[in-house]
Amino acid sequence: MDTPVIDQAKLDAFVAHAIADLSAGYTGVMVSLGSKLGLYQALAGAGPLSAKEVARRAGCAERYVREWLNAQAAGGYIGYHAVSDTYELSPEQALVLADEDSPVHVPHAWNVPASMWADEPKALEAFRTGRGVAWGEHDARMACGVAAFYRNGYKASLVPQWLPALDGVVARLEQGIAVADVGCGHGHSTLLMAQAFPRSRFHGIDTHAESIAAARRHAEAAGLADRVGFERARATDYADRQYGLICFFDTLHDLGDPVAAARHAAQALAPGGTVMLVEPFANDRVEDNLSTVGQLYYAASSMICCAHAIADGGRLVLGAQAGPRRLAEVFRQAGFGHFREAAQTPFNRVFEVRR
Known part of the structure; x- marks a missing residue:
């Protein structure tokens, strides 16, 4: 040579x-x-x-x-x-x-790479064997870092921008509906909506027991425990309360069977209900994701998102850079007929999904 x-x-x-x-x-x-x-x-x-x-x-x-x-x-x-x-x-x-309240506050997000380093032995084994690493198997700083990274961004965008971008959803929230936050983590997104819409009832769902416990503490501290509940359940078996709104905040791509999760959402939606899908910003082609944001998300996807989806069954491992086309196909397979992009930021794309 x-x-x-x-x-x-x-x-x-x-x-x-x-x-x-x-x-x-x-x-x-x-x-x-x-x-x-x-x-x-x-x-x-x-x-x-x-x-x-x-x-x-x-x-x-x-x-x-x-x-x-x-x-x-x-x-x-x-x-x-x-x-x-x-x-x-x-x-x-x-x-x-x-x-600490700024939408661009970043220090706590450094808990995520700290956890990634601590989890390196698990990642090495996963890469060599193909096995998954579930969310709860990570260093404790992972959940805290992810929650802190997204909390302020959601605070800046969720109520003032994203929800109004969905047709008719704010009016229904003001009148009073049941809302599911699937993959709620520490409950920051759930509580932001509950604070803004006192006539609606909110239900946070997650499989991670420590995150559910943290979410309940946050609800108590905010004085919202009477209208907000958190339960440990999977994205495919949480209670059917005929929700007017079902939310997936940076969660769908972490699931081992996102089509089954979307199908369960279709069954649990009230007539005329909406799914709000918030996913990491991504384009459909790899060559269009070769950016600083893409570098961040592909790295996180390697050690967190894909790893959890594989641990969760791995039927369809989307990864954190799935792109609109693949996300739309998930909901098409689940029986939804309406899928449109409603809003976007440098870090997220927001989609409105209806049957």
Whole structure:
């Protein structure tokens, strides 16, 4: 075999690209530390601060804090003023790093790759054997990280944008209907809808016992336990309450038999009811998903989504980048006649589905 000719410029460019990704992994650890230690909160809205002042405000050791600040400044996560030897968090950076209620707050999402590293031995075995890894088999940080990653995004979009994009659904919610949130996780999406529509009753469904327990705690804390219930059930056997709305929030592609789940939804829908399908943003062709968002979702799909679908029977393993065409086919096979895209964000596509 002939020795390949190496293009030095291409090699250098790819090495730089790989090192940038490696640096991002290191930075994720720093972001998680900064959030948990209150370092971003110490910087937010305070103007330029010395390392000593940041450490004092956060109750941390100055020498560690100075090194952390320099790492953050090198990565562009905070600003550094050389003349005064001070550090500053801009308003835009604060929205991403310090504001827990911001729709673009990201520190908690770093729990997901932390869990992926912790789960590497399971992933190695799964890749070699083809077996699945169920949601509950992952490191505990997985469920927490995913819930936190989606919570604020749903808060920004679900009630003000996505539900109004569905024909007639808001009016029915205001009048009062039964709603199912299939794959509800920690219940954030369920509770957002319950807070907005007090005449409707909401039922969160999930197979993961720890997530159901967390969802019930959140409902109690929000004072919504009288109108919101959470039950442990599968997407194919939850109670038929003739729902006016059935929601799948970033869930359908995780299921081992999405057609069966869609078929059960068809049976459990009240006449004129709607399925709201929210899925990770994806196009139909691989070449159209080769982006930063696609990189994120394909990686997560490799270790989380496909792994759970295989553990769940693996009849049809969609993955997190299924695309509209494959999703529409799932519901066509389940007997639905209406499937349209109602809204989209850089991270999600929202579909309206009816029989």
